Amino acid sequence: MEFHVEDHPDPRDIEVLEAQIRREASAAMGLGDEVDLAIFVRDAGTVVAGISGWTWGDCCELQNLWVEPSLRGRGLATQLLAAAEAEAAARGCSQTVHFTYDFQARSLYERNGYELVGRVEDFPSGTDVLWYRKCLNPPEFPPSRERFRFEKPSGQPLPG
DSSP states (O other): OOOOOOSSOOHHHHHHHHHHHHHHHHHHHOOOOOEEEEEEEEETTEEEEEEEEEEETTEEEEEEEEEOGGGTTSSHHHHHHHHHHHHHHHTTOSEEEEEEETTSSHHHHHHTTOEEEEEESSSSTTSOEEEEEEEOOOOSSOOOOOOOOOBOTTSOBOOO
């Protein structure tokens, strides 16, 4: 056996690791498989905002939330969080977590009912990494999915 340090690993090799961890966790916990969750806002086919993560059992981890800089401050991030939370609840999730950095959208999460449950200082040096959690109220009977409508600042709907 040999150890190899790789700066640019083959994505398929990373997928082997992730798939094995998911398989073992699923078998150990009996909660089924992880299911990806992604919501995108597109303008003329181009992604201008989005949120992604996964659900597993009764939990959800939101991993990526991004809004095109020119569209920030218009409520898209709040709408994306609400849409992801609604989908997670519809899947039976009772909570969601999200990691972010202190210099990023800390106030966004706090404004939207997230509780700071963890912090690692100076990660990386000069900022802290934060771990937020929000309790959800999954419906007893999941509703049919609503189609979320995102609008341009002019009030016109974005295509999608």
